[in-house]
Amino acid sequence: MGAILNDIWGNSINAVKLLTTRLGKLELSTPLLVASGTFDLENFEFFDPACLGAFVSKTITREPKKGNPPPRLYETEAGLINSIGLQNPGLDKFIHEKLPVYRDKLSMPLIVSFSGSTISEFCQMLETLEASAGIAGYEVNVSCPNVENEGIAFGTDPDIVFELTRRLQEITDKELCIKLSPNVTDIATIAAAAEAGGASSLALINSLWGMAIDYRTGKSKIKKGIGGYTGCGVKPVALALTYKVAQAVRIPILAMGGIYNWQDALEFIWAGASAISLGTANFINPLAAPELIMGLGEYLLSTKKSINDLKGKVEI
Amino acid sequence: MNSPQYRQRAIQLREELSDEYFILWIWDEALGAAGKPGQFYEIRALSSLANLQTFHAIPKLFKPISIYDNQGGRIGFMIKKVGTGTNALSRLRAGDTLELIGPCGTGFPVFRGRRILLISGGIGYPPLWYLQKELINHNQIYWMHGGGGQADVFPCDEIWTEDGSIGRKGRVCDNLEETITKHEVDTVYSCGPQGLLRTVCEITNKLDIEHYCSLEAYMACGIGVCHGCAVPIGHPEDWTFKRVCKEGPVFNAKEIRWELF
Numbered sequence: 001m002g003a004i005l006n007d008i009w010g011n012s013i014n015a016v017k018l019l020t021t022r023l024g025k026l027e028l029s030t031p032l033l034v035a036s037g038t039f040d041l042e043n044f045e046f047f048d049p050a051c052l053g054a055f056v057s058k059t060i061t062r063e064p065k066k067g068n069p070p071p072r073l074y075e076t077e078a079g080l081i082n083s084i085g086l087q088n089p090g091l092d093k094f095i096h097e098k099l100p101v102y103r104d105k106l107s108m109p110l111i112v113s114f115s116g117s118t119i120s121e122f123c124q125m126l127e128t129l130e131a132s133a134g135i136a137g138y139e140v141n142v143s144c145p146n147v148e149n150e151g152i153a154f155g156t157d158p159d160i161v162f163e164l165t166r167r168l169q170e171i172t173d174k175e176l177c178i179k180l181s182p183n184v185t186d187i188a189t190i191a192a193a194a195e196a197g198g199a200s201s202l203a204l205i206n207s208l209w210g211m212a213i214d215y216r217t218g219k220s221k222i223k224k225g226i227g228g229y230t231g232c233g234v235k236p237v238a239l240a241l242t243y244k245v246a247q248a249v250r251i252p253i254l255a256m257g258g259i260y261n262w263q264d265a266l267e268f269i270w271a272g273a274s275a276i277s278l279g280t281a282n283f284i285n286p287l288a289a290p291e292l293i294m295g296l297g298e299y300l301l302s303t304k305k306s307i308n309d310l311k312g313k314v315e316i
Numbered sequence: 317m318n319s320p321q322y323r324q325r326a327i328q329l330r331e332e333l334s335d336e337y338f339i340l341w342i343w344d345e346a347l348g349a350a351g352k353p354g355q356f357y358e359i360r361a362l363s364s365l366a367n368l369q370t371f372h373a374i375p376k377l378f379k380p381i382s383i384y385d386n387q388g389g390r391i392g393f394m395i396k397k398v399g400t401g402t403n404a405l406s407r408l409r410a411g412d413t414l415e416l417i418g419p420c421g422t423g424f425p426v427f428r429g430r431r432i433l434l435i436s437g438g439i440g441y442p443p444l445w446y447l448q449k450e451l452i453n454h455n456q457i458y459w460m461h462g463g464g465g466q467a468d469v470f471p472c473d474e475i476w477t478e479d480g481s482i483g484r485k486g487r488v489c490d491n492l493e494e495t496i497t498k499h500e501v502d503t504v505y506s507c508g509p510q511g512l513l514r515t516v517c518e519i520t521n522k523l524d525i526e527h528y529c530s531l532e533a534y535m536a537c538g539i540g541v542c543h544g545c546a547v548p549i550g551h552p553e554d555w556t557f558k559r560v561c562k563e564g565p566v567f568n569a570k571e572i573r574w575e576l577f
Contacts, residue, residue, distance in 0.1 A: 042539040046322045067557050069576065073534045073544035075377050080536060087543045087557055283536040284376045286322040286417060 018300040021307040023252050023275045024200030025175045028053030031307050032293055035256050035279030036113040046286040051293040052108050059113040059141045062125050064090035074212045074221035079231025080280050081210045083222045095132050109136030119164050126171045137175025143206035155181040158193035165197025179203040187241050188248035195249045203254040205238045231280035234258045239271050246272020246312050262295030272312040320420045320539050330410050334467045337396050345389035353447035354423025354566045356382040358538035361404045362413040380535050384442035394442035420538050424528050424566050428454035433501040436461045437508025441470050443530055458499045462488025489515045517569040527569035533560035548573035
């Protein structure tokens, strides 16, 4: 694997150039990121980290969060339902235990995902994070479907999204990416509100609501009933929402939702994405990331097009 | 090799045990040297992702399967057909390719000079087989195994079946207290269905006996990243969700918060 990657990275300056992309304030060496909560340092045992343009960490909250009761997972015919409930060690532990390791180990920009239950909590968290070295940007999670009072409660109201973004961009000069939920009536309005508030990029989609029931017993497969649905089944939805948002805003889009391979990635780039994330695919194929970058690099080389040349050029 | 690795390995041998149980053997010296009793691999039939007619019915997630045997690079997985994932594995033959992530998790502590009771139910048998090989030269071991019927019975010291077709009739934990007393047991290891493990934990906790219990969970990543396999572990007043794939699958019985499952 390393040898093949070197062909793209080492010997072909063109592929390197063609794969670069811009996510708001960040210049990324590749358009490939990883979806928050689906990927961590353990995954780098499987492949060369150079294929990632940036690393997105698992969402943290101010206080530690226990998470949801099990069972938390169920694999459906076309994708995965999860109900983790933002289990995380909290902001302090993240800064003192996790962040130093990321600083030490990561060779690409770190984007920290965080969530809160009030605007002032989001702001306090960002102020604390700003005091720490080693962070290139933030993904503001206003869209987790698995917690009641955080995340999604924010992401569904354009006025709140606008106000939250406006307050946060006053605190940081770093990349500020707002992660949007698909579980809304009109995602374009929310996206426009985030842009107006000063977001420098948007990430979409977070997981859809999903449910699975044992047809024999009538029992829910997930303890909390409804969970977040991700994976190949959500791809058409994610693609449509990416296209819709790309029509509504000028800031870059980090697209995700059912992307498994380079062909999927290209579809999202055509629809308007500047960068893409692998989520559920990391569980399905441990080598999804390097395979995607190899495929995408070879495609771009063969067509002599860059990400920027293709972005948003879908023919309708 | 401290962290789980991803490998594709040919199946060297497939052994049939019964209609429901089979063993897949692979060969990898480095993985073999890294594995410990109680650890597991996330495994998958490579063909799961091929263009089969039943593609939609085949799960794409890896399945956690404990190490049944591990000696000099020869690694065995004893598998029971229970769902779509293990059914896909059951179609594999010698020469087919197995995908593996592992060795995963934290296994059983291995002691010397103990009076040990192993207690397993059904497909809880395999990790204890590997464990007893590591324990047998230095400890006194008594192994009780139970299952639904004779198809679920494997070599051990005391057999129980629920239908009474062989061995003693009932659940393997039915006279656990007596056995513990009779054999002056000071350490218990267990693996099996949740109901059985819960009962065994209640008994060993009551008798205040050291007990290491291997749990099963639905998993996605297998390497500690997704937190999908978490179970409540700790003291009644101060517990957290621990990952079966990372801190587990083996937990101290005193810390498993069954009331929260």
